[in-house]
Amino acid sequence: MKKILFTLLIGASVNASANTDSLFIRKIYDEAMANGDAYENLRSLCKDIGARITGSAEAKMAVIWGKQLLDSYGFDEVYLQEIDVPHWERGTKEAAWIMNEKGDIHKLNVIALGGSVSTNGLLEGEVIAVNSIEEMEALGEEKIKGKIVFFNKPFDQKLLQTFHAYGTCIDVRHEGTNAASKLNAKAVVIRSLSSSTDTHPHTGSMKYDPGVDSIAGAAISTVDSDILMDWLSKGKVNLKLEMDCKNYGFEKSHNVIAELKGNKDNKIITFGGHLDSWDVGEGAHDDGAGIVHSIEALRILNHLNYEPKHTLRCVLFMNEENGNFGGKNYARIAKEKGEEHICALETDRGGFLPIGFDIWGTDEQVKAVQAYAPLLRSFQLYKFDAGYSGVDIRPLKDYYPDMIQLGMAISSQRYFDFHHAETDVFESVHKRELHLGAAALAAMIYIMDQSL
């Protein structure tokens, strides 16, 4: 990286290699914007496959879909990597109501959290609302026992990066049921983790600790959350909940992988998104967009007859949503095989406008990437800050601590309107924004390949 970095820093008079880079990146963008496949590939993934939670028939079809598509592009190698993944199903029943002391009834838009147990028929209890796990624990078992705990923790709209708002709320979804069970609550319902006030409930992962009784966990829409809080301000509210979801243990699935071989060495640059999604909507932004970004980046580089120095490996990870067994096993297998991984890039923040890359590495590695900011500004990429990469590639860093990791930074304003909800469908993705994402990823892969 240092050679090009130096060239950029010493100014315009000698930046021949920067000019070459700029021209090649222009070709990447031209191909993506004028002839790109990403939008049509996403349509197919969303409509021909659909929502594809790990263990479902759709997830199995998505593996076939991914392999066939990668095969069709004539890459050097396409293969499946077998992994074990959890299998959970929502079941056929999912309904909830609240009733106040006057007997008013309101039906809630409810969704089971991923991994929840069944309610074993219609479960009923008085609702107690808290803002946080800490507030619940301060109330203690006496106040919580036998109740249905409602975690009402709205997004902080003042946080400009919505992932930060999500980050401050995610504990109630991931840990809330577990923590409430320890206080002998009957069940947990949470306010959906969403930026917007609407009627769509949002699911997502939760966990049960060993030795803790598994009680049901669900989310209700933000509109219903406001209604419930209003009712609670006026008196006692009972909640009735029925869900027949079930865990089926583990089964076989696959990461889907394609490569362009390096002409200099066997060092590997991994990039990808996750092929699985939640079981509602179509997983369009989360993470169909990342899947088609990644496939398209490799297609464009191959189409432009680019001969990489290092092996460029596109990975469609399975099971990011509930366990990350795709990412964890990919990293473990890489180390067992003695592979040399120097860089990884992830795109799992939606198909919206790309704005740059977050960089995870040493200060020197961060600065080396930031040296390309002037080159990438003309492609409307502005943000190159030290930051996090992504869930799928994170485990690689455990085995290869010296590697550089990059997370594609994407405008986050709309993401959590759709995240894990029935609204995350193909129609919510904009073609030009999606294709800009594919081009940005291809450009950064090219820069990493050239500079490392």
Next chain:
Amino acid sequence: MKKILFTLLIGASVNASANTDSLFIRKIYDEAMANGDAYENLRSLCKDIGARITGSAEAKMAVIWGKQLLDSYGFDEVYLQEIDVPHWERGTKEAAWIMNEKGDIHKLNVIALGGSVSTNGLLEGEVIAVNSIEEMEALGEEKIKGKIVFFNKPFDQKLLQTFHAYGTCIDVRHEGTNAASKLNAKAVVIRSLSSSTDTHPHTGSMKYDPGVDSIAGAAISTVDSDILMDWLSKGKVNLKLEMDCKNYGFEKSHNVIAELKGNKDNKIITFGGHLDSWDVGEGAHDDGAGIVHSIEALRILNHLNYEPKHTLRCVLFMNEENGNFGGKNYARIAKEKGEEHICALETDRGGFLPIGFDIWGTDEQVKAVQAYAPLLRSFQLYKFDAGYSGVDIRPLKDYYPDMIQLGMAISSQRYFDFHHAETDVFESVHKRELHLGAAALAAMIYIMDQSL
């Protein structure tokens, strides 16, 4: 500006004023994101008023709406500025069909261009397709006379900034009818100026030169344009067109103005968008967003008890779309009154994600604004390039050539999907993106007020 600029440049140890700026800008953003009125104001403008072309009853209601809203915020002064504006109406008939030699009939989604004359009943002619005015003129009068000229000039998807694609196509809409009339064409139909391939036609301004016969001008959807081109590739195509639009000359209307008075001098910083829109859709992005951005910026500064050095003047310009009589007269009246204008800011690029500001001024003025880029990065504003401001404030520059002008830079990827079409409605605007725009505008007004 130089004092703060200097402070920023000499580094962190002495940038107390930059810290003060950052804290105040944080307050602006907190107010906009947590308690902002912009989204609700836009809902009201779109739903309680609606599309508001100059001269319409809706435009008159929009003036009342704007004045009442500004009055409600308790600014130092709110007033109307009388201007003359053109009055054109679409009429009640608007339909078009194509028919090929086999007798196949296809109805087109058609819309009259703004200012077009009527067809005086059902007009019919053979279609001749060209890509540009130059191509039409090269064919000459012999090939054009008596025909309906179809300008099929698609957006270049490779241009990352969609305003550039628009810029390369706008001549066929603005000049095409005029140029075709000189060659004795019967009428002009254009491919809608849009980034997307869909079924919605897009209107917009056109002109007739004095002494040139006025022939009808219309736009058809991009999908219909592709169908028409396909039919033309297989043989002769006739087009039938009926429109009964009409020009009604000029009438009185108003710019709507609110001020916070400066505590240091009478120098003026103008900012605004345009209150009029085309007569289809609801003018949500064009330019309802700019209107509520501007009102909200002044509301926030007032709410935070900000005491400006210079007079901050929010202007809701009338008649940007077809003549810019609001902007032209505002500038003329300013000069006649002997006002001193030092800066103007415009927001007329939609309610999407703000990314920075384009700066129109001397190199020194551009650099002085760019010195604030580090301050504004933490508010996700990245782009501070020399560039164009906006149609409404541009005439001020003729009278005050030393002033600095700023155009709010907004992600352009989705803008021309909605521009001048029935799809430009409130529902196409995202609350957080809209409120970020209002905050960005308020922040830059504050910076300009402090630094000039």
